[in-house]
Amino acid sequence: MRRRVIFRGKVLPYLLLAPQIAVTLVFFFWPAGQAIRQSVLREDPFGLRSEFVGLENFREVLADPLYLNAVWNTAVFSAAVAALALGAALFLAVLADKQIRGAGAYKTLLIWPYAVAPAVAAVLWLFLFHPSIGLVGRALNAAGIAWDYKLNGAQAMALVILASAWKQVSYNFIFFLAGLQSIPRSVLEAAAMDGARPAYRFWTVVFPLLSPTTFFLVVVNLTYAFFDTFGVIHALTGGGPGKATETLIYKVYVDGVQNLNLGGSAAQSVILMAIVIALTAVQFRHVERRVHY
Amino acid sequence: MVAAIAAFRANSAPHVVQMFEVGTGTMMAAGRAVKPVHELLREAGVEIDFDDYLAPVRGYYATADGRQMAMPFNSSTAVAFYSKDAFRRAGLDPERFPETWPEVAEAARRLKAAGVACPMSTAWPTWIQIEQFSAIHDLPLATRANGFEGLDAELRINNPTLVRHVQNLVDWQREGLFRYGGRDAAGDALFPSGECAVLFASSGLRARILREARFEWGVAMLPYYPDVPGAPINSIIGGAAFWAMNRGPNQGRSAEEWRAVAEFFRYLARPEVAARWHTETGFLPVTRTAFEQVRASGYYERNPGADIPIRQLLRGGGRTTENSRGIRLGGFVEIRNIIQEEMERAFQGQQDARQAMDNAASRGNQVLRNFERQNRGG
Incomplete structure (x- = not known):
């Protein structure tokens, strides 16, 4: 028998919803509204003089070759981070799911990096890969490979991808492990009895059954790569060398906070907001259909 | 600079803000956000002998006709x-x-x-x-x-x-x-x-x-x-100066508050304060009197090379030209980054020096035009 809870009157349910709505209003709608207002103004840094310019900020941003460069960087960066973090996490989760001695210890260790703050993670990688003080960086140079991510754009990009992906592996690992453990043993045993080899079993049985988890993680990872990697990029390369590692979110920061071009920066935020809304909508409409639940 | 501007917009700017030299152009154009030092001292009846300051130090923070806008403090070259x-x-x-x-x-x-x-x-x-x-x-x-x-x-x-x-x-x-x-x-x-x-x-x-x-x-x-x-x-200076600021876009400060700021600046200008700051930090002595005091104490004999920066600042007779007084460009933080980016691309071998400097100049000029437009009529 199902019990249904129905509120009497309308006051209580709205009251219970109020905190959530208030948080959304204050931390999302209000700043988003400010960004939209700011994006059609041109203002001096001190806020003493402002001028309504309509869509000029948007036109300028979209005509800026450096903005297109940031779009390209973001595409490369996000795709690589998501692929790397998901691939590594799935691999580790499959291994950790096996019956091995000390599995608990491995699992705990693999979850640790998630607790590391982005800036701290960046500093750890800096100590590994800095060309003159880093362990690996010095070894590479000693081995005759000219490693200097402060001058070589491709190397800088590889490094920020590596550091950002590393941080996200733990998160993905937890979800993949939980996903693997929820696959009924009987299904796998049946497949094994039918003569499917481990690799074949993985691709035909395990992977499709993991797809809800994978789908969820793809969304989370792309959002992570878009928005939460600021700290890593800031601490490792500062968007450089040149503009080689400047992503969209980093450019918003550079133009708005460092260069005090509030109008241009706000216009970029609005574009970014539109991109994310579109991306999420596309993902839920199209990708979700092909997912087995 | 960013923090000071944010504070000003929120009506809680500090009385005095220490601003690095790159921000000078932006602060100069900040209109009523800033209380010019010459005005502050006149109203408070406090005298500071700016002629005693080394020309490249004083000039960096003064208007073209010599009125002092900010109080020079930690200076290096x-x-x-x-x-x-x-x-x-x-x-x-x-x-x-x-x-x-x-x-x-x-x-x-x-x-x-x-x-x-x-x-x-x-x-x-x-x-x-x-x-x-x-x-x-x-x-x-x-x-x-x-x-x-x-x-x-x-x-x-x-x-x-x-x-x-x-x-x-x-x-x-x-x-x-x-x-x-x-x-x-x-x-x-x-x-x-x-x-x-x-x-x-x-x-x-x-x-x-x-x-x-x-x-x-x-x-x-x-x-x-x-x-x-x-x-x-x-050579020119780097470092920072003290700027007196209004509280916010629509809020000023009382005469007593300005007096206190003026007294603080007078304290900083005392030769022994400047001399102590110089010998303990390695920044420059900003006034001639402080420099002489430190020299008379035998500090430079004990610390060979510590006077090189000052001698370099006074090279060419201690007079500054239009080109060696300092730099007063709006959005200069951004321009510096642009130049660094273009230099980096030259060091990577993606372009030669001429292309790098041409690109930096045209991108930097865009920043200048933008700044000019934001501050037009100010």
Whole structure:
């Protein structure tokens, strides 16, 4: 028998919803509204003089070759981070799911990096890969490979991808492990009895059954790569060398906070907001259909 | 700067803010956000003798007609630090650092031949290799007296002398004589660790080198190109100044509050305060009286090389020209980054020095025009 809870009157349910709505209003709608207002103004840094310019900020941003460069960087960066973090996490989760001695210890260790703050993670990688003080960086140079991510754009990009992906592996690992453990043993045993080899079993049985988890993680990872990697990029390369590692979110920061071009920066935020809304909508409409639940 | 601006917009700006020199152009154009020092002192009836201040220090924070806008405080300039041990190993005279760039390149070749992996590097690539370089060679960084005379200034960094210098740096990098050490202060670490034999850096790095370097080192003035007429003259300053600020866009301050700020500035201007700050930090003595006091105390005999930055600031007779007074460009933080980015692309081999400086000039001019428009009629 199902019990249904129905509120009497309308006051209580709205009251219970109020905190959530208030948080959304204050931390999302209000700043988003400010960004939209700011994006059609041109203002001096001190806020003493402002001028309504309509869509000029948007036109300028979209005509800026450096903005297109940031779009390209973001595409490369996000795709690589998501692929790397998901691939590594799935691999580790499959291994950790096996019956091995000390599995608990491995699992705990693999979850640790998630607790590391982005800036701290960046500093750890800096100590590994800095060309003159880093362990690996010095070894590479000693081995005759000219490693200097402060001058070589491709190397800088590889490094920020590596550091950002590393941080996200733990998160993905937890979800993949939980996903693997929820696959009924009987299904796998049946497949094994039918003569499917481990690799074949993985691709035909395990992977499709993991797809809800994978789908969820793809969304989370792309959002992570878009928005939460600021700290890593800031601490490792500062968007450089040149503009080689400047992503969209980093450019918003550079133009708005460092260069005090509030109008241009706000216009970029609005574009970014539109991109994310579109991306999420596309993902839920199209990708979700092909997912087995 | 960003924090001070945010505070001002939120009506909670501090009375006094310490602002690095790059922000000067932005602060100058800030209109009623800032209380000019000359006005502040007049209203409070406090006298400070600005003529006693070293010209390059005073001028950086004054209007073109000499009215003081901010209170100069921690000031530094760029110098060359070099390892005397490495010079000895390479058979160079450890007591004589080469004066001109061609000689410096020659010395770097000798250092490389003697097995030094990094003969020379630089911190603050834009500040030292572009801004200081232009001042010393009496070249305009921008029109309108480096922006002192108006917001309509245009960058002139793509002049042949500067292009030649940047191209030399790129060529020397290929030859293994010069190493690019990163933006801003990132290059600082390369000298105290003994990795690079020569480093062009802020004179304020002295304290750290004293603490960390495990070798004998010396200080010298920045080199110049001997075929540039008029060179060398004084270098310019870096560092920061104190600005008096209003509380917010629509809120001022009372006369007593301004008086307190004026008294604080008077305290800072006392020679013994300036002298103490100089000897304890490695920043420059900002007034002549403080410099004389420190000299009379025998400090420079005990600390050889500590007076090099001051002598370099006074090079060319202590008079500054339009090109060596300082830089007064709006959005200069962004322009510096643009120049650094374009230099980096040249060091990566993606473009030559001429393209780098042309690109930097046109991108920088866009920033200047934007700033001019934001502050029009202010």
